[in-house]
Amino acid sequence: MSSKYPQARILTKKNDPLHIIKTRKATHQRAVTIAGPMVRYSKLPFRQVCRHYNVDIVYTPMILAREYVRNCHARMADFSSNESDSPLIVQVGVNNVTDLLRFVEMVSPYCDGIGINCGCPIKEQVREGIGSALIYNPELLSSMVSAVKTKYGDKVRLETKIRIHDNWDQTVDLCNQLCDAGVDWITIHGRTRTTRSSEPVNLDAIKFITQKIKSRNVPVIANGDCFDMSDFQKILDYTGADGVMAVRGLLDNPALFGGFKACPWGALELFWHYTMEFGGLPHQLLLHHLHCMLGSMGLEKSLHNELMNIKDTSHLIDWFDYNFVLKRFGEQGFAEATDIPYKSHSKP
Structure with a gap:
């Protein structure tokens, strides 16, 4: 069983994200694929599932630096990882x-890179100068980047x-x-701070900015x-x-x-496996x-309604075993099925 606790690591070509970004087309005949940060949801079990399906680099959820560096309980709750x-x-x-x-001093030995969130539009974060507020404070953002790179360089x-x-053009200047x-x-997330996710991403903006800074390598x-x-x-x-x-x-x-x-x-079977292997997730997050x-799979509506009314994880597992063929790690065919394997009494 793998540990859920982070282990110290050293950057090599295999795990250096910048090297991977620059060489993926040559090594895999495709550009790099990345699973971005999701508030609450890109925890260790979900990250491990994504890695099974051609994801090259994965992000944790955003961690608030002020809480992490001051509170040991936040450190235990916010970050778990392992060698894989x-x-x-x-x-x-x-x-x-x-x-x-x-934050970098405490976390960098146990990951392969740090990402500064300059995109979160949540009002509480913006009021504190975090997230998308930073794109309107380029001097502060640049000073933070410079401070880290001056101290650590390529490490x-x-x-x-x-x-x-x-x-x-303002975004180009920032870049x-x-x-x-x-x-x-x-x-670059192709929306402004106030653009709703229901509105299409602005690919023209990403193209414009990318072309303008291409020479920066x-x-x-x-x-x-x-x-x-x-x-x-x-x-x-x-x-x-x-x-x-x-x-x-994702x-x-x-x-x-x-x-x-x-x-x-x-x-889904992989997700259940990793959730149990790494000590589980809060029930509402798992649900x-x-x-x-x-x-996404098109689960029959009445079963979906039943699913959302289950109040604890033990009953959730029982419900899955009653309605579907849910294979465990080590069983023949584990993590190989594509369609929902309904049991006969549950077929729509």
């Missing part, structure tokens, strides 16, 4: 150099995940400042509206980005980058993951 959870980027919400340097990979401004500060790569990752491999290729071809980050699409279908149009049953994956 690599390459791993830990995303941080931060608004000052001191907290960031302390710590540092990324910034930004949103776009209404004026794209140039980040390049000057030493950022290793930039992820800093890779650009495109983020937004990647729900299958046709989206992946469309985004790459249109924007000229060096790779694609998916977030919402929540419904963690096998997205494996070429599956909908979540395969095997991914939401299953809700998203089974929704």
Whole structure:
């Protein structure tokens, strides 16, 4: 059984995210694939499932630096990893150099890179100068990047995940400042701070910014509206980005980058396996993951309603065993099925 606790690691070509981003086309005949940070949901069990389906780099949920560096309980709750959870980027919400340097010192030995969240639009975070507030404070953001890279150089990979401004030239100026500060790569989410996720991502903006900073030799990752491999290729071809980050699409279908149009049953079995192996997840979080994956599979509506009314994990396991053929790790055919394996009394 693998540990859920992080182990110290050293950057090599195998786990160096910048090397992977720059060489994936040569080694795998495709651009790099990235599972982005999801508040609450990109925990260790889910990250491990994504890695089974051609995801090259995976992010943790955002961790607030001020809480992490001051509170041992936050450190225990917010970050778990193991030797197979690599390459791993830990995303941080931060608004000052001191907290960031302390955070990097504590976390960097146990991951493969740090990502500064400059895209979260949640009002509480923005009021504190965290998340998307940082794209309107380029001097602070650049000073944080510079402080980390000055102290650690290539020993710590540092990324910034930004949103776009209404004026794209303003975003280009920000990216140039980040390049000057030493950022290793930039992820661009093609929406402004106020753009709803229901509105299409602005690929024109990502293309414009990518072309403007191409000469800086800093890779650009495109983020937004990647729900299958046709989206992946469309985004790459249109924007000229060096790779694609998916977030919402992976929540419904963690096998997205494996070429599956909908979540395969095997991914759900893997998710159950890792959830149990690493000590479980809070019931409501577990239930939401299953809700998203089974929704992608087209679970019969009455069963879906039953699922959402289950109040604890032990009953949830019993419900799965009663209605479906849920294979465990080590059983023949584990994690191989595509369609929902209903038992005869549960077939729609």
